[in-house]
Amino acid sequence: MTTKDINTANRIKAAANRLFAEKGFGRTTTREIATEAGVNLALLNYYFNSKEELFQTIMFEVVGGFISQLQVLLNDDHSFEQKVQFVVDNYINLLTARPDLPVFMLSEIRNHPHEVVERLGLEKLIREALFFKELAQRCPEGITPVQIFMNLLSLTIFPFAAKPLITAATGADGQQFQMMMEQRRKLIPIWFLSMLRPAN
Amino acid sequence: MTTKDINTANRIKAAANRLFAEKGFGRTTTREIATEAGVNLALLNYYFNSKEELFQTIMFEVVGGFISQLQVLLNDDHSFEQKVQFVVDNYINLLTARPDLPVFMLSEIRNHPHEVVERLGLEKLIREALFFKELAQRCPEGITPVQIFMNLLSLTIFPFAAKPLITAATGADGQQFQMMMEQRRKLIPIWFLSMLRPAN
DNA sequence: GTCTATAAGATGATAGAC
């Protein structure tokens, strides 16, 4: 594969990534992607065989990146408290740059239930990650680590997903919204750790 | 009023509601809606003038119902603690019946930023609801009621939005997922109230 | 590898009969 191949294929992927995220699969046309990538429509089918296959490729990279990032953070060689802060910081950074990502991912996973979720190793991550072993030791009786971990992701991710509703409801502009999210960097770990038993 | 008496416009709306929620706007065709409603394609444009207008009608009803339900709950004449429990119960009931709703709403609000959010009176709700006055008195110093209320919705709604990821990651089936959500009915109010100052 | 041209079919919307 020559450099030219890679560049063209990557330009198509970059354009598709942007457009799928902005408008979803259904409303993005292959023509748009080709135009945005500065190439001809036929090339899109030359590199990827169909719109669907192009989507699968993009989606796997996006979700896979999301997960493997988590994988690294949750096996990090720091204290439990630091890992919590890393996860929160990492996702607030990511979602500040791409606030559309959670809705896009969740919505497209819903619409493409096959192929996307299965091959991610998500189950293995939860079963084996160091973070979950530590979390299990800190869970109050009768509460599973999964319940608690759901809370961490909920508190971190949901406000970005609901950004249009939140700004509409509060009258906040984009900058004020971002200030709220910055404040949450410090608050979420506090709230989260207060759900656990104290360390020993 | 019998099932037979339901007029055509409502059958179309019901079909559209189901299909838009299942597949989103972009992947739902007017032909499908007409077929599902048991009417002809032309009728859809007779009652509503376009696919877009039909969507706006549906979306306004769905989101409006969501909000006005909240409106009632947040002005209820019970204790603060009871209102918290009502909100959690109400949304867990709703999302158990329609787990697709949060992703659908958030995703379509993103794709149709106009017309949907503005005319809902969401801002007024937050400004005036009894619940928020009580919440403001209980907020720790330096934390706004909006931040705390976001947490309540995050903890309640996000797990339903992420249902496919959660089941894939944990290996849980639908029934096990539902049991987790049932457990959250009791846990979320506890977690939530622990973020506040004690009542006086 | 990249292009032009076009096939083959789906889509939203409308005209007009009844």
Add this chain to the structure above:
DNA sequence: GTCTATCATCTTATAGAC
């Protein structure tokens, strides 16, 4: 109000020149 038939356009995908 409801139907059939159809239009104009857009869609994905491919054939074939260079």
